[in-house]
Amino acid sequence: MIKKGITRQIVLHYFIVVFLALLLVEFIFMLAVQRYYYESIYNTINQRITMTNDFKEPLSLVNGAEDGNNLSYLLVNLQLDNTELQILDLNGRVLASSTAFESEHAVLQTSDISQAMNGNVGRWVGRQPITGEQVMAVSHKLDLGGENTYVVRYLTSLDLVNSKLLVMGLLAAAVGVAVLSLVLIISIGMANSIVRPINNITAVSAQMARGRLDVRVKGNYKHELGELASTLNFMAHEIVRSNQIKDDFISSISHELRTPLTSIKGWSETLDSGGYDPEETRIGMGIISKETERLIGLVEEMLDFSKLQQNQMKLVKGTVNIREIVQETMLNVWAKAEQKQVHLKLETDETRAYNVHGDGNRLKQVFLNVVDNAIKFSHENSWIFLSVKEENGQIIAAVQDTGIGISEEHLIKVRDRFFQVNHQNGGTGLGLAITQELVELHEGTITMQSELGSGTTVTVTLPAVAEEMGPEESVTQSGDTAVPEERAASDTKSDIEKS
Template identity: 60%
Template sequence: MIKKGMRRQIVLHYILVVFLALLLVEVIFLLVIRTYYYDSIYNRITTQISQGEYFYRLSNEDSPISLQELLRIFALNSTELQVLTLSGDMITSSTGFQPDRTITTSDVPEAVGGGIGRWVGRQSGTNESVMAVSKVLQSHGRDVYVLRYVTSVERVDTDLFNVTLISAGIGAAVLVIVAAFSFGLANSIIKPLNNITAVSAQMAKGKFNIRIKGDYRYEIGELASTLNYMAQEIVRSNQIKDDFISSISHELRTPLTSIKGWSETLISGGYDPEETKLGMSIISKESDRLIGLVEEILDFSKLHQNEMKLSIGAVGAKELLQEIILNLWAKAEKKSIRLVLEAEEGIYVRGDANRLKQVFLNLTDNAVKFSPEGSSILLSARRADETEAEMVVQDSGIGISPDHLNRVKDRFFQVDSLNGGTGLGLAISQQLVELHGGTMEIESELGKGTRVTVYLQLTEPIPAPETAGPESLPGTGGTI
């Protein structure tokens, strides 16, 4: 007995389907064979009875002599020819016996009704399987007798029974072959699945270096490849996580060391106001750095858990980029980097101003970080089409290699770990852009620079509220 499982289901289903198909085919085959044999007998008798009827009409003699002549000429081998009255009483027979009995089978009434009667069944007395065919004989335009042929179909039934046995044997052989084939097919599916299950159990225990081996095809091959890829990605993610922990530990330790060192120094006292002011400035700067790191990690956690809330409104693209330039102008000035703004007037995008500022601050800060001294960074905004705005941050810095370009938006990934950071900036920016219903594309060539393009949905500006009188607002113009 096969134990419960997919193997048993496959084998049983295959055998059941083939068994039902064979049963249907054999039943139809046997019915056709039986019909063919019975119809052959019936057609032969029908031809003979029609000739006998024709002979009787030509003889035009309504006498016992003509009936005996009819019996002699048109008798068939292994067949009894009977002449009956219209009520079914037997008058004479080709066997020479004239039993005093009335034929009550259905073929006689059918013949009297004007057709050729046919009946198949067991003959009373002998219990032999027979076929009876009857037809009325006419004389001078009126019905006078019923001509009836009775033949045994025992041999036909025996032949049909033998054919049935042979068909059943062939069907049983086919079922055995199908069972063997289904076992082989089931094993070809179950063995790889058992292997995959065993390897998956090892992976569940944390052994992600193990792989599913075997050249499996079709869906099972795809499943094996997917699990191997999953294990590979988990190993890579774990490595990235370990690198991140190492990196963030270093990033956190550096400002904490500075804060602790200057705190102890200031507590000891004996320093002039200038040194005290310098120490407090360093403590404040490193505290801001720590806050920035923590906020970046918190933002990533919120995005990862789909808890980031956006305050959607109309954001001016030019004003947003101007604010980015003002925030990073001092940092860029230290490397003599020129920040250039090229933005069309009247472009408003649908989004959260603070989160979009976070995105472009990160992109522009990366551009400043990886650009050489004396270079330029372009920030531009224009209408891409009727529904989208195209906002670009383009530098002429070190660029990104093709190997790293596909991974720069992965969380914790850093192209150059020596430059610091958590490796979350681009991953957060990518997710924030997607939360706004936009897309972010990165194009880069090693040694020639990087171009980051953000596509956001256009919207109409929100009308300013009416004021009691004219108000003078400071304006900004030109290029920074």
């Protein structure tokens, strides 16, 4: 007995389908064979009936003879082998018979007789009332002229045919049983070929659910089962990778949090002890303030990422000029760039307003993160080129540096959450993940191209909106803004000095 499960269901369904198909085929086959045999018998008798027309002329010569002589003459000349011949009057009474099977003067009322009286060749299949034997009767009317009109009825037994049909039926049933047995064996093998891999995959997934993420589904499975096994293995690999990234993140963020907290705690205790001159106190308070801002930045970055993951980030959208956002970003990172002796240059058309529909603060956060990363991974005395342009209804803002670049291995992972190429550089590894989420919230895209040792180009593409600025609203900041340490004479120089 097959236990309950997929195996039993598959075998049962296959068995039922094949059984019903075989039953239908054998029924049609036996019906066709029976029809063939019965039609053969009928056609043989019918051919004999058509030959009775040849006897009408000689029979008419004996019309003057006694009726008994006519009947005897008919019985002799119309006889058919293995068939009883009966001569009936128009009332269905048996006048003569080639055998004693039906007594003379008996009245028959089968359908073949009524059909024959109507001028047709009648046929009837049924059982003899006396013997119960199944027979076929074929009748037709024979008109010899005058009052000599008879019904000639041929009666033949179907027992021999039925016995042959029974043998054929038993043979067909035996073939059906053999076919069903073969189907049963094949379906069990087929079901096991499906169920065994499923059981293996289920066992492996149960181990993974218990925390055994080092196990893998083994076996060269095909089609959907192979895809399922590959997906499960890939899922386990990604979980292990995600856990490793989270562990690295926890280690990194713990270090990032501990360092400023240590500085704050140390200077707080030092200042609390008293006895320091105002200059040292000012330095200590400055360090406390700087480290506090750093902590706030780390916490805000994690809060932003949490909001994005929970779809709770709310944007205050309006018409935003991307060129102005990029220029403000350059002013914000000016001090950091100058400290590292990195030069910033903006290339754009100052006469155009590159407007998008978005949240200005969040878009500024995007470009601050991109430009800050470019400065962080750039060499001293290198250049960072920023550009803003419009193509095919899209605002394209690019940040290109000539820094250390990113390898192909890391480039595909750099926008994953918690991922950091170099953990010694600090940070949470959430910056680019947040940046991508924010850009996608603005229905835009962000792409990265990089070559190890040659630099990186980050391109942000956003849908543009129609310009609605009048002449009095045009931006007055320089289109080609150079912000190197020599402070070239331009409108941006005065803006930086005022800030």
